[in-house]
Amino acid sequence: MKVISRVLISGLFFILPVLVFAHGVSDADQQILSNGGLGAYIYVGAKHMLTGYDHLLFLAGVIFYLSGFKDIVKFITVFTIGHSITLTGASYAGIKADEHLIDAVIALSVLYKGFENLDGFKKILGTRSPNLLLMVFIFGLIHGFGLATRLQSFDIGTDQFLPKIICFNIGVELGQVLALIPIVFIISKWKSFKSYDSFYKAANFYLVIAGIGLFIFQIYNYFQVH
């Protein structure tokens, strides 16, 4: 029974983003942005972070690797700096990517983190994994570019353009903090269980599979559209 209950709890861990994801919000978001002030951009930014499971899966992968609160703060800060640079810069400069291609690269970041956590570089490639702090920063830049592409799919007008982008970014950070609380809690708690090793392997194999699946899905959609 203990095993089953842990499977259910961990299942909840993985579907948290999906549960909050199940809202028809694209037009509602546009309405909120059109009718609200800068606070609306904070709200929509937070919602996009909370409901974007690719971002959350990557963050979960990062948290798995870390031990201790200081480590978590350090890596999340680097990730935040990375995605803030591209989110703000690319949105302000009007630079965006094809959404399927950028989402495909973000999916690869999920795959990467699972692969690295499973010690794939050493076991399969026979090499040391790249510096994680640097990789988190690079992936932060990529995730930020994806968020910038998403922000630019909205009609945000030209009035208060930079404050709107900054508020969206602030919302993203708030959403990230909110999402991290249950992720960190569940992973930390599970470390005291005997089954943590199984949980660790299962979760990271899942990240690899999810990364591959999301990558194939985005590439398929890219070729469907083009």
Added chain:
Amino acid sequence: MAFLVFCSHDMFLKLDTHYLEPNSSVEIQLFNGTFSQSDNVITRDRMADVSIVGQGQRTRIDSSQWTERGNTTILSLTTGPVGTWVAGVSTLPRLIELSSSDFNDYLEHDGATDMLQWRIENNALDDDAVEKYSKHVKTIYQVGEAITSDWQTALGYPIEFMPLNNPGTLHAGESFEVELLWNGEPLANQLVYLGSKESTHSHDHDESGGHSHESHSDQGITTFRTDDAGHMSIPIPDHGIYFLKTIHLQHSTEPNITHESNWATLTFEVGHSHGGVAHGHDHTHDEDHDHDHGDEFPTTLFFIGSILIFGGLFLWFNRKKS
């Protein structure tokens, strides 16, 4: 009271799909008749206004861009840059003389039942009519994926449906919020009909309770009534091409004219989510579109798949360990 909705004198702007590629050729058809069949063409001299709105600009369309094919008038365009676009046509008024019975039939069949009710209550069913009528039609379409606010632009027609949310980004199960304007002001307590491409083949159905303030549906045609602020909230049950229509019919004070009507329609498509907007490539498949991240995994599939994969892996690793 019962009435039939024939929709046989309506005007619509129609597209095969309302999700278009940038800078591509498109034909916007002007149907005069029903939503499924045009009974006659509209000559250019009847058109008071033909406009396209996009990129924050309104462009009046030259008559040379119209052609005719059978009973359909066709506007050939090259779509502009990405964004949400609006096309509109407004016709000049014309007169029609109708015998009392023909007038009553038309009121019944086209859904102008408030006037029919007035004639019943005021013992005026035997009065012949001379009606001045004009029609004002709009369509909203999406070019590429970037949403622009042009769908909010009013064309200034005497009667006009004004969306309060962009129908191009709606999903099945959501509501289309609309305001109806009469001479630029909200029009309260006005009957409005919602139909779809699929619903227009059934015209002889009987609807009762036409004076209820609640909406009701019969074989695909749904009746609504604007509230005191001229608003309607219209649930969209499924993907597809839809139309709204209304006839504002009132007694006339002009000499030798008994009534004046202004007809309005709005056509739009609710498609699939795609990068913040929907798209209309396939109107039949049944994915879960309740999300805002474009073509992501359908939520239910992702949910079940994640549970199964993770649960299976966990049990397998746990068993292997023990």
